[in-house]
Amino acid sequence: MTTVPSRAPHRPARTLRAVPDTAGQSARTEQRDLFADSLRAENSKRGKPYSERTIGAYLDAVDSLARWLTRTGHPDGFDTMTIGQFNTYLADYLKGHTLGGTVTKQGNLRMFLKHIAEEYDTDNLWTHPKRNSYGRHEAHPPVLSPDLITALLKVTSGKTFEDRRDHALIRVLLHGPRRTEVTSMRVEHLDLASVIRTFAVIGLKGRPSRRIDLGDRDVLALKRWLNLRARHRRIRTPGEGALWIADKTGAALKGDGIYQMLRRRAVQAGYPPEVIRPHLFRHTMAHEALSSGLSESEVMAKAGWKDRAMVDRYGASMAEQRALEAFARSGFSDRY
Numbered sequence: 001m002t003t004v005p006s007r008a009p010h011r012p013a014r015t016l017r018a019v020p021d022t023a024g025q026s027a028r029t030e031q032r033d034l035f036a037d038s039l040r041a042e043n044s045k046r047g048k049p050y051s052e053r054t055i056g057a058y059l060d061a062v063d064s065l066a067r068w069l070t071r072t073g074h075p076d077g078f079d080t081m082t083i084g085q086f087n088t089y090l091a092d093y094l095k096g097h098t099l100g101g102t103v104t105k106q107g108n109l110r111m112f113l114k115h116i117a118e119e120y121d122t123d124n125l126w127t128h129p130k131r132n133s134y135g136r137h138e139a140h141p142p143v144l145s146p147d148l149i150t151a152l153l154k155v156t157s158g159k160t161f162e163d164r165r166d167h168a169l170i171r172v173l174l175h176g177p178r179r180t181e182v183t184s185m186r187v188e189h190l191d192l193a194s195v196i197r198t199f200a201v202i203g204l205k206g207r208p209s210r211r212i213d214l215g216d217r218d219v220l221a222l223k224r225w226l227n228l229r230a231r232h233r234r235i236r237t238p239g240e241g242a243l244w245i246a247d248k249t250g251a252a253l254k255g256d257g258i259y260q261m262l263r264r265r266a267v268q269a270g271y272p273p274e275v276i277r278p279h280l281f282r283h284t285m286a287h288e289a290l291s292s293g294l295s296e297s298e299v300m301a302k303a304g305w306k307d308r309a310m311v312d313r314y315g316a317s318m319a320e321q322r323a324l325e326a327f328a329r330s331g332f333s334d335r336y
Contacts, residue, residue, distance in 0.1 A: 027077035028066045035062065035115050061108035065089055078112075079120035086113075086125050087132045094134070103134050141283040141313065144276065149174070149284075151269035152262075152276075161228050161247045166261055168225040169244055171218045176285030176303050177201050179255045179278040185243040187226070192219050201304065210304050286311060291322050 039055050065078070068089045074081065094102045110126050117124035125131060149170075156167035172182060181201045189200040197214040214222070230238035234250025242252030253261075255278075263273035282303065289299045296311050305311055 024074060024076040025066070025070060028069065031078050031116065031119075032059065032062050032066065034119065035059075035112055038115060039111075057108050058111055061105050062112050064093070064105060065109065068092065077120075078116050079122050081125070083123075083125050083128045083130050087130070090132060090134060099134065106134050142280060143284040143287045144280050148266070148269070148271060148275065151271070152265050155265055155268045161232075164221075164225045164228045165244060165247075166265060168218075168221040169258065169261070170265075171221050172199065173278060173281040174285065175212045175214075175218075176282045177212065178282065178304075179258060181304075182258060182278070183244070183253060183255050186241060187229075187238070187243050188240050189243070190222060190226075192222065203304070207304055210301065212302060291325075 036055065036059055039050050039058065042050070044050050044054075069078075069081065069085070072085075072088075074085065090102060090106055093105060097105070113126040114124055116122065152170055153167065156163050156170060158164075169182070172185075184202055185199065189202070191198050191200075191211075192214070197219050198211040199214060201210050201212060203209040226238070229235060229243075229245060232245065232247075232250055234245075235241070244253040244258075245251060246253060246257065258278055262276045262278060266273050266276045286299055286303060289302065290296070290311075296308065300306070300308070300311050303310070
C-alpha cells in the first residue's frame with residue numbers, strides 16, 4: 001500500500017506591517033547625526049578640531065538622553081523637549097550614577113543643547129532659568145604624604161634602566177606638570193647647563209609654554225637617566241627624542257604607562273596602588289609651594305594656571321593647616 005505523505009497544516013501568509021516610529025526615534029537619530037557632522041566640521045573654542053574622544057563623549061551623552069526620551073514616550077525630536085523633561089532626565093540619571101558622573105553627563109550635553117537651539121530656533125535649555133544645575137561637592141583635593149613620596153624615591157634609587165627612569169620621572173612630577181605635559185617631554189626640552197637649570201613644558205590645548213626650575217637632586221637624577229637612555233639599543237640620536245622611553249621597545253611612555261608605573265612603585269613601597277595617581281603630584285606641589293611661602297602668582301606661573309580659582313582649589317587641601325601655622329607664628333592669639 002502506498003503511503004501518502006501528510007500535508008503540513010495550512011498557515012495563512014504573513015502580512016508585512018510597517019514598524020511604527022517609536023516615540024520619535026527617527027527624528028532624534030537625524031538630529032544626533034547632524035550634531036556629529038557639525039562637531040567634525042567645526043573647531044573648538046581653542047581654534048582646533050574636536051578630538052574623536054571628545055566627540056564620542058558628547059554623542060554618548062546624547063544617546064543616553066535619547067534612550068530616556070524613548071522610554072518615557074516622547075513623540076518628537078529633541079527640539080520639542082521641555083525644560084521639565086530635561087530636569088527629570090538628569091534626576092533619573094543621578095538615581096543610578098554618582099554625582100560626579102551626572103555632572104559630567106550634564107556638561108557633555110551643553111554643546112548639543114546649544115546646537116539644537118541654533119538649528120531649530122528653539123530655546124536653549126542649557127541657559128534656561130529653570131534648569132537644575134548639578135555641581136560637584138567642594139571636597140579638598142588630596143595630597144601625597146611626605147612618607148609616601150620618600151618611599152617612592154627610595155624604591156627607585158637603584159641603578160637599573162627602569163630605576164633611573166622612574167626616579168627622574170617622579171622628581172619631575174613633583175614639580176606639578178600635567179600628565180600630558182610629562183609624556184610630551186623631549187630631551188631637547190632640558191636645559192641642565194645654565195645657572196638656573198630648567199625643563200620646558202610645551203603648552204597643549206592652546207595653553208602657553210613655560211619653563212620649570214630644577215633642583216640639584218633633579219639634575220643629578222636626570223643626568224643619570226640620560227646616560228642610560230643614550231645607551232639604549234633603539235636610541236640613534238641621544239640628544240633628541242622622547243625623554244621617557246620603555247625599556248623593551250624604546251617607544252615613548254604614554255599617560256597610562258606613567259599611571260601604571262606609579263601604582264607598581266607604590267606597591268613596592270608598601271602602599272596600596274590606589275593611593276597614587278599622577279595628578280596628585282599637582283595637588284601636592286600647589287600645597288607645598290604655598291606652605292613654603294611662595295605667592296599665589298608664583299604658584300600659578302609654575303603650574304601654568306591662568307585662573308586664580310585653580311590655585312584656590314588645588315591649594316585648598318591643607319589651607320586650614322597653613323592658616324593655623326601662620327597664626328601660631330604671628331602670635332595673633334596672644335595679642336591681648
